[in-house]
Amino acid sequence: MGKIDLNKKKKREALLNTAFDLFTTQGLHKTTINNIVETAGVAKGTFYLYFKDKYDIRNKLIAHKARYIFSIADEALSKTDLTELDDRIIFLADNIIEQFNADRSLLVFISKNLSWGIFKNELIYSGDGSDIDFYNIYAILENSPKTFKNPEVLLFMIVELVSSTCYSSILYNEPIGIEELKPYIFDAIRQIMKSQEA
Amino acid sequence: MGKIDLNKKKKREALLNTAFDLFTTQGLHKTTINNIVETAGVAKGTFYLYFKDKYDIRNKLIAHKARYIFSIADEALSKTDLTELDDRIIFLADNIIEQFNADRSLLVFISKNLSWGIFKNELIYSGDGSDIDFYNIYAILENSPKTFKNPEVLLFMIVELVSSTCYSSILYNEPIGIEELKPYIFDAIRQIMKSQEA
Amino acid sequence: MGKIDLNKKKKREALLNTAFDLFTTQGLHKTTINNIVETAGVAKGTFYLYFKDKYDIRNKLIAHKARYIFSIADEALSKTDLTELDDRIIFLADNIIEQFNADRSLLVFISKNLSWGIFKNELIYSGDGSDIDFYNIYAILENSPKTFKNPEVLLFMIVELVSSTCYSSILYNEPIGIEELKPYIFDAIRQIMKSQEA
Amino acid sequence: MGKIDLNKKKKREALLNTAFDLFTTQGLHKTTINNIVETAGVAKGTFYLYFKDKYDIRNKLIAHKARYIFSIADEALSKTDLTELDDRIIFLADNIIEQFNADRSLLVFISKNLSWGIFKNELIYSGDGSDIDFYNIYAILENSPKTFKNPEVLLFMIVELVSSTCYSSILYNEPIGIEELKPYIFDAIRQIMKSQEA
DNA sequence: TATGAATGAGGGTTCATTCAT
DNA sequence: CATGAATGAACCCTCATTCAT
Numbered sequence A, B, C, D: 001m002g003k004i005d006l007n008k009k010k011k012r013e014a015l016l017n018t019a020f021d022l023f024t025t026q027g028l029h030k031t032t033i034n035n036i037v038e039t040a041g042v043a044k045g046t047f048y049l050y051f052k053d054k055y056d057i058r059n060k061l062i063a064h065k066a067r068y069i070f071s072i073a074d075e076a077l078s079k080t081d082l083t084e085l086d087d088r089i090i091f092l093a094d095n096i097i098e099q100f101n102a103d104r105s106l107l108v109f110i111s112k113n114l115s116w117g118i119f120k121n122e123l124i125y126s127g128d129g130s131d132i133d134f135y136n137i138y139a140i141l142e143n144s145p146k147t148f149k150n151p152e153v154l155l156f157m158i159v160e161l162v163s164s165t166c167y168s169s170i171l172y173n174e175p176i177g178i179e180e181l182k183p184y185i186f187d188a189i190r191q192i193m194k195s196q197e198a
Numbered sequence E: 001t002a003t004g005a006a007t008g009a010g011g012g013t014t015c016a017t018t019c020a021t
Numbered sequence F: 001c002a003t004g005a006a007t008g009a010a011c012c013c014t015c016a017t018t019c020a021t
Helices: A003-026 A033-040 A044-050 A054-078 A085-102 A104-113 A116-124 A135-142 A151-172 A178-195 B003-026 B033-040 B044-050 B054-078 B085-102 B104-113 B116-124 B135-142 B151-172 B178-196 C003-026 C033-040 C044-050 C054-078 C085-102 C104-113 C116-124 C135-142 C151-172 C178-196 D003-026 D033-040 D044-050 D054-078 D085-102 D104-113 D116-124 D135-142 D151-172 D178-196
Strands: none
Touching: A003 A033, A003 A044, A003 A054, A003 A104, A033 A044, A054 A085, A054 A104, A085 A104, A085 A135, A085 A151, A085 A178, A104 A151, A135 A151, A151 A178, A151 B151, A151 B178, A178 B151, A178 B178, B003 B033, B003 B044, B003 B054, B003 B104, B033 B044, B054 B085, B054 B104, B085 B104, B085 B135, B085 B151, B085 B178, B104 B151, B135 B151, B151 B178, C003 C033, C003 C044, C003 C054, C003 C104, C033 C044, C054 C085, C054 C104, C085 C104, C085 C135, C085 C151, C085 C178, C104 C151, C135 C151, C151 C178, C151 D151, C151 D178, C178 D151, C178 D178, D003 D033, D003 D044, D003 D054, D003 D104, D033 D044, D054 D085, D054 D104, D085 D104, D085 D135, D085 D151, D085 D178, D104 D151, D135 D151, D151 D178
C-alpha cells in the first residue's frame, strides 16, 4: 500500500471515527457534515469523496461497530470452557451487556440503528471477510446436541429481549438497574430456550 | 362549550391528526411545520398557538395514541371470560399485536417513541382521567392469586419482548411473519411468567 | 367622569406604564405588543383602541416623561433663593442629572428618544396645559437682567452638553464618574454662558 | 494575494458598503440581511461566512468609518501651520463638522452608534495599525505647552458637545443652521478649554 | 486527490394586525 | 368597548452540496 493509499485510508478513518463520536454525543440529526469535517480536520469536499452523505457514513458505522462488539464477546467465550448451550448464550449476552454498560454511547448508537435485518445480513452472513466469522454465533445453536424448533427465531427473540430491556435499564435505570435486572433476563433466556427445544 | 371553544378544539385536533399522518409516513425529521400547517389547512402561526414546537406535538401524540391502544385492548379483555392470569396477559398482547398489524404506521410511531419511562408515567399512573384507568393493566398482575417476584420487571420484560419482536416481524417479516411468530412469543411469555412466580 | 371613563383611563395608563417599563428594561425593539398587553393585563385588541402602534405609545411616553423631569427640577428650583442666572441654570442641570443618576432606565429612554425638536415643541411651547408651564425654563433666560446673543442657542448647547456627557458618565463611568465629572460640566456651562453674554 | 483572496476581499467589501448604505438610508432595524445580500449581489449564506449577524457588521462599520473621518481631519490638520492648541482643536472640529455636513448619512450612522467607549478603545488606542495613528489627536493635548486638569475629560466634553449639537443642527436646522451655529460652538470650545487649564 | 468559498432553498419562529364574537 | 383566536408575511439562520482552483 503506497503512501497515498495510506493517507487515503487515514482520512477515511478520521471521518468514520469523528462521525461516530459526534453521532453518539450529539445525535445523528444535530451532527452536520461541517461538524464532521472540521473535527476530522479535512476539507468539506473531501467528505464527498468517501461517503455519499450523512446516512451513508452512518450505515457503514453500524455494521462496523456491531461486528466489533460480537467479535469481543465471541473471543471472550472461546477462552472459557463452557459447554452447555444455555450457559454459552448467556455468557455472550452478559458480555455484550457489559460492553454496552461500559460505553453507553455505543448502546444508544447501536440500539437506535441496528435492525434484525441488518444484524442478519451484515453480521451473520457477512461477506466482509475482514473480521471474525460471525456465522459462529449462529452456528453455536445448530451445532449443539440439543435441537430447536426454529433456531433463527430463538436467536431473534433472545437478541430482541436483551437489547430492548438493556436500553431502558442501562440508560435510565428503568424499571431497575442493569445489575439487578440481569438475573431476570438470564432466567427469561433459559425459559425461552427450554420452551423452544424440539 | 361555546362556538369558539369548539372551533379551537377542531383546530387542535386537525393539527394533531395531520402531524400523526405526516410523522408516520415521512418520519419526524422530514416532517416540517410547513407540511403540517399546509395539510391541516391552518396558518403557520396557528400551530404555535397550540404547540411549542414539533417535539411538543409529538410528545402529546405519543401519550394520546398509546393510551388509545391500551384502552382498546383493555376493553376487549373485559368482554372475555378469561380468568387465568397468563391467558389474560396473552390476550392483551395478541390484541395489541393485531392493532399494530392492522396499522403499521401506528407501530412505527409508537415503537420509535415510546420508552418505558413514558409508558409508566403517562399510561399506567396516568392522571389524565379522561380515559380508562390504566392502572388496570398493572393491577391485573397484583390482584392475581399468583404472586411474582417483581411485577413491574415482569411487565417490563413482556412489553419489551412483544414490542421489539413485533417491529421486525410485522414490518419486515424478519425473521418470520407475525402469524408464525406469535406462538413463539406467547410461549415465551408463559415461560417468563412461570420463571418469575414467587 | 363616569365609571366607564375611569375604567378607560385606567386601561390607558396601565398600557403606558407597562410600555415604559418594558421599553426601558428590554428596549423598544425587543418589546412586543404582546408583552405590553399581557403585562398590562388587557386584551391585544384593546391596545389598538388607544394607540396606533408601538411608536405611537413611545412618542406619547417621551413627552410625558420629559415634562415630568423638568417639572420636578423646576419645583425644586422655586424652593431655593438662588438669584444669579448661572446658579439657577446649574441648579436645574444638577437636579436633572441627579434624577437621571437615580433612574438610569429613564436616562436611557430619554436620551435615545428626545431630540431638540421634541424638546422645544413638546416641552417649552407645550400646549398640554395639564402640568407646569415649561415656558418657565425658557423664560428664566429672557427675564434675566443679563441678555444673551441668542438665548435659544445657549439653552440648546447647555442641554446638549449636559445630556450627552451625562449618558456616558452615568451609564459607563466613561471617561469618569458623574460626581467627578460634574464640576467640569458646571464650569463649562458658566464659560459658555459668559461667552454668549451680549 | 491570490485570485481567491482578492475575490473574498471584494465580497466582504461589497457587503460592508451595501450594509452601510442600507443602515444609513433605512436604519439598522429596518435593514434586513435579505436586503443586504440582494443589493450586494451575493447569496444569503455568503453573508454568514463573513459576519456573525447584523450587529457584527454594524460594529465593524462603526470603527471603520469613524477611523476614516478622523484620518481625513488629521491629514488636513497636518497640512496647516496652525500652532496654537485651541486653533488646532477647532480646526479638527470644523473639518469633521464639514464632513458630516457633506454626508448626512454618515452623521446619522456615527451619532447613533459611536459611544465614548468605542471612540476611546477603537480610535484613540487603536491597535489596528492599518491607518493613521489616532493617538495623535490625544497627543495633541498632552504635548502642548499648556497643560490641562484632565485632558481626557476635556476631549470628551468637546467631542460630546460638537457631535450632539451637530446632529440637530445639520439634520433639522434646529435651533439654527450649522453655519450659524459654528461660531457659538467654537466659542464654547475655547471657553471650555480655558476653564480647564491647570 | 483535495480544497473551501459560494450557494440558496428551506428550516423554525415571531408578531403586528384584524375581526367575529 | 373589549376580546383573543387567527392570520401570514417576513424574519434570521443553517447546511448539504457543488465546482473552480
